[in-house]
Amino acid sequence: MERTEEERQIPWTMMMGVLGGRLVAISGFLIFLSFVLAQDGIAFYAFIAFAYIITIPYSLWMRNQDRMRRLAPLQFLVDLVFVSGLVYFAGSHGHDFLILLYPLIILSAGIILPLKQTIQITILSIISYTLVILLMSQNILVEYPTNGISDALVATSGAMILRILIFIFFGIASAYVSRRCDYISKKEKQFREITQVVFENVKTGLLLLDSEDKIIMANDRACVLLGRDAPGLIGKSFSTIHRKPSEIKDSDSELRGGSDYFRRSDGSVFPVSIEDADLTLPSEAVPNAKAKPNTLVDARILNFNDLSHFLRLQSQTRQLERIRAAANMAKEMAHQIRTPLTGISGAVQLLQLNLKNPMSHEAILKERTDLYLQIIQETTRMDKVIQNFLDYAEFSPSDIRELIHSDFDREFSDIGQSK
Template identity: 25%
Template sequence: MIRRAVAGETENRREGGASRRQLTWYLFFRVLFIILFLTGTIIYQLHSGLDRPHPALPYLYLLAGLSCLHALMSAIMLRAVRGLRVFTQAQIAWDLLFATGLIYVTGGIDSLFSLLYLIIIISGGIFMTRREVFFAASASSILYGSLLDLQYYGYLPQLGGLAFPQQVSESDVFYAVFVNVLGFFFTALLTGMLVDRLRRSEQALERRTVDFGELEELNRTILASIGSGLMIVNPRGRVRSFNAAASRITGYTLQEVYDRKVRELFPGMGVYDGGLLPVSRAEVRVKDKHGGLRTLGYAASMVKDPQEQNLGLLVTFQDLTHLKAMEGQLKRADRLAAVGQLASGMAHEIRNPLASISGSVQLLMEDRNVSEENRRLMEIVVREADRLGNLLTDFLVYARPNPPELVEEDVSALLDDLVEMVNADARFTFVDFSREYAPGGRMPVDRRLFRQALLNLLINAAEAMGGRGKVLLGLDPDAGAVYVEDTGPGIPAEIREKIFDPFFTTKDRGTGLGLATVYAVIEAMGGSVELSEGSAGGARFTLQIPRGES
């Protein structure tokens, strides 16, 4: 659209057409010239000390009044007229007649105003084609030559009060006509050449302006649609540009980061340390506008002007948070597979001797001759053997969970049953439960595995709170989410990536398989486990189960 508009204007100028704005200025300067002319005439009259006005003054005033009236009418017509070329030609024709009349009343061959023809020819060259400029020069020659010929042969009418030279020699007329006509055409030739060159320069400039405009629009579109964040840092270490992707990644708008120090916004990003630092590839963990941690991969390169002067640093960055989370999940899955292979090879080898030990000790305990001290030692052996058996069972559930059987279950009722069950457990004596779900919430889950995952989360919450606090249970069947939130101290950021690893625990008597088992069984059902900070500062675990096709 811009190209068509500029191309139309360019074509109009190529053909010698004038714009309405140019013609408006032309009419303005015409009136300004007349006012200056009259002012100069009046001042001359006053300073000359003449007893009576010059006889030509009334005619000059008449010509000036007619020209001003014509300019006013032309200005009014300019708003509605469509044929600007014809309008322009009419203005030039009027100016030629005005100049001829001015020369006539100021003495004909003795008049100094023949130079007005040159000004009119130059003005015509600005608005018209080269051919039309030569027409204006020809018309000037005809009008001026006819005026002098009439004066020479005595046919020029004598206006009242005016006196024309009576004796005009043939050589004077010929010389005046020759010099002025030569000047008219020479002026037309030079004006045409200069105006043509000016128009070509304007056309080239307009084409380049269009190209720059399109490039600027293209650059703006690319910056707005590119997926990577782009940031320009000036030599003083302040942010000067921030594209839409950068705002989407960090949450900051351009207005919020403009002219702020890059070290203040992203402290760990090593792109400025008293000077700009190009970086080929690096990663950094930063906080977004809302306080969330994000992992950014970034690179930085210098931006230079055509004179190779540094303008700043272009920093490109991508949000790697999701990729890092996926990488962690893959590593965890690899560890799970390795542990599963180990468990399948050693489960029977451990369980069989353990069962033999436990059974043998129990038989020895039935002997009446066993002393009380030895009996207590045997009870310890049996108890620890049972604990090892339970640990092995948990380990096998984590390492090799049975294939889930997903069925639409009433998860609301399952949560109610769990609360009733744990209320009878001494570990939950001083734990209050809050429920954020409506009855009848159904989700596709394996009831046994899902119940085990939820029980592990409840036990973990009670232990984290030291047996005192509140546990919030929530359910959103439409989103396929169940969450468990406690009022404990929460989980420090430095260990959040390790809590799902097997055998990692912060408890003195913990096995490190509770949360690992939760992660394993939910992953077996095709879901995911997300850890976040609860509303009361504790930990919030969200079990996300994908909805099956209805």
Template identity: 25%
Template sequence: MPSTRDRQRDRLKGLLVFRAVLVTLFLGSAVALDVRTFASVSEPRNLTLLGLIVGTYALTIAHGLALRQRLKPQTLAWAQILGDLGVTTILALVSGGFDSLFLFFFHLTIINAAIVLGRAGGLVASGLTVLSLSYLALVSAGILPHPILSEPPALQAWRTIAYEVVVNSVGGIMIAVLAGHLAERLGEATEALQRRDIDLQELRALNEHILSSLSSGLLTVDGRGNVIFMNRAAEEITSWTSKHVLGRALSELFPNLADAALGPHFGKDPRLESTFTRPDGSQVHLGFSVSPLRNSESVEVGRIIIFQDLSDIRKLEEQMKRSERLAAVGQLSAAIAHEIRNPLASISGSVEMLHADEAIDDENRLLMDIVLREVDRLNGLITDFLAYCQPRPLRAERRDLRELLEELLHLYRSQAERDRIHLDVDLIPQSEPVEAMVDAEALRQILWNLLINAGDAVRSRAPEDRQVRVELNATTLGQQPAWVIAIEDSGAGVASDLRDRIFEPFFTTKDHGTGLGLATNFRLAESHGGRISVEAPLHLKGARFELVIPAATDSPPESNPRLPSPEAVEEAS
């Protein structure tokens, strides 16, 4: 809030402007109307008028410069008031005494003093006015000689002079009291308004800070359905900026939100969900609620829409459902696998005994070889599946993920060169530690399976289009720091309707394989407290698999999860 000095300085500036206008208006018009002023400049009266005009302008300029020098405003105010009283006294002396047109300048000076210096300043100015009027009375009565004119105006009667002195003095004192009172009230009102303005600014700033600090997106629309406010969280969730959104129709920017907020079914569902497509084409799952926006008179003037990005929550829900489904399938399949292995052993033993009989002809021996080969294949499949269903204890240790990944990529490069695959690697710089608590053998199995799948996906492409990209970046898992390893290829990608099934056991899009590779990867990632998912490609046009592993912390792990046995498992796309 401005201080008393600042207010005095502002009022002094106004007083300077007022004086300049007054001098120009009255003294300038008086000189202009009396053309003899310029014809006889040597006359004391005319010379005095012109000197007052020039002097007043000079003093105004001098006071303005003094204000810029940050001098004490109270000292400057008294200098201006005393100067104005002196100028007014001289004007009255040369323009007819108590008959002067400029006599009311005394009262204007008292008002100015009260405004700038308060009631005390107005009373002091009125007292000085009484002294000036007394001096003017002595000159008008001929008791004192006229200080300027050689031929003073006609003398006036003492009764008339006394009347003028008393009326103007009493009027000046009353004006000082009244103007001082009004100036004090004006100052109090100004301070109250300034305090209210400051309170309003602080309240507005607090309101803006609260809205900008909300983790939920907030939109407000007016009665016509146009967006009138958008907070920072809404910008981050939707990737729209307030500058781009404000004033535009909600139905144009957020059609799904508009149907719920402005449609005929408003208010029936307290909580709604919808998908939203960002400007870059990515989609987010939004949960939102709509409330009426009311003014101070409780009249509805629009809508308030509060929404959150539920994409991560939906992914977690899908992973939980998938984990439950895989657990049920695993338990059932493990029991079935045990039951199948016993008959397979009997079949294999019996056929081997028949195969040893020398009386068997070549055709039957060939058929027995086929049976034995298929029995071995089925037995290998059961072995792999039991390894998936029967986890082993996690041998976790603090390892540098960059180092593990570089070792694996060194092995994979020879295969990539053989298949004429361009390998693009983008890892975190060496200066940053990339540590996590992992089972190195299991992690190598996950990454190797993903690299083999990526290579299989691009092998059908032309050599110049065979690309595999490997990334290592920082991210978060829930609220905790984590690392994400992404493997992206330029193959055909994964159809959207297959993404929910791709991690299920025995599901594969290949012509060969068991369909256990990605299912095993999923269990391995879960055992590390992380996740694996298939995402929309960012750099290439194929599939993008992301493995998220929690970053290493100083606290020891709370449990000892179990991992599937990292034996060789056939990979599945």
């Protein structure tokens, strides 16, 4: 079973709504401040504080949402356009500190994106800031007075270089954050890959249970034996598939002799052998464990095999042994029947001779009586031999033929599955 990291399934409409909601919240707060604190520089300080407060937790949350991270580049492009526009239209009016919003974008990129994309966002931020300064110096879109506060923002090349250096410094810090976050993510991924490799390379059914006996991992073999896919097993209680022999009805399974039974998705039951062991694993190694990071998870790994074929072969072996014993008994019985038949044949021959010999009436009666008794004894002896054989031999030719046909059909089906 090929499994990647479990993705939190967030609809695309919801993801776009989250991105738009954040942008609307920041813009709405800016508009609100412009009306409440008009012509007051503290409004922009409050706006910057609000932007930092809402963006950093948002970035941390977004990092844990695998599908949301795909939209991170789009978010940062929108943020760069938004901040560049804000700096361009409001930065010349004594609010050049709005440039501090660029480091916010750079730090957020370090939290969410890998190192290469973090460096790209840093470079884009520097380019965006430089373009804003060039546009302001050329009076494009908005005509700034030649003298005034805008000169300090536009004409001071030293300040511009200093700010670019500040951006580079934040880029380095963001790259460090990205490396550390990637290290943690890679460590978690390695733990999970090791667990999955162990699960996938075991040729028996494997289930990983949490402390509440709920299934949190299942390998391919377990899914095949249980007739379910992995999502259909994960989160299920172990008791929903496990049955004890006392819970099995005669109609549930034709194979008896197992100490444990599992129930498939279609309701059928099959015998299994179970071996389990208690484990303590890092939470990072268990994809579906509901545990805090950097904690240990108490789990139980369960290894099971389907005993249906084994018990079927065992039953057939017993039947074949009884057939073989019956055949041997038939040979012995033939010898045992031959002896009383010989005795009966001899007694009858003596009776024939007795009829031809002239003897006294009493002697004839006595000899005939002895011969009759001998015939009865040998007949009774032969009847007991046959009765013992009938009591032991329970197989008719049709039973033997059915057993042979079922064995051939099963062997051919196994060969077809192996191909």
